[in-house]
Amino acid sequence: MKTLFVPVLLLSSIANATIEKPFTIDNTQIYTDYSLFYNEKDMRPVVSDFKITSAITMSNEHGQRAALLNIKNLSSGSRTLEPHHLMVTYADGSSKVLTSLPNKLRFKGDETINLTVNLGKNLYPVISVLTSNNM
8 A cells, every 4th residue: 555655645746746837028128107107105216326228028827027127337336236226017007116136236337237037926017127217
């Protein structure tokens, strides 16, 4: 009986395992006027010297959202990008300021870096990822 139980248990755990789905590209970001959405909390990213010059949004079948960002340091001095410098807006008009980044990013003066950020799960697609200089 034990010899039958172990393979059955193994097969059932493999069948129940969640398989990560790959991201597919949704679009290249079209800058939508953020101020046209009702924003009860008047949420905005913290003022910084960064600007997103382009963004490619992605999603998967599980509703996970991500974005490949091209971010430029507008200052001639070095700066550190923090999560609260970035804000995402979804198609339903909801917004959130990011709470984490893959790692701490230090930019040299006038440097541009590509960065992929995970934006979590949301029913609605991402319509914009902004810094204070994109608003």
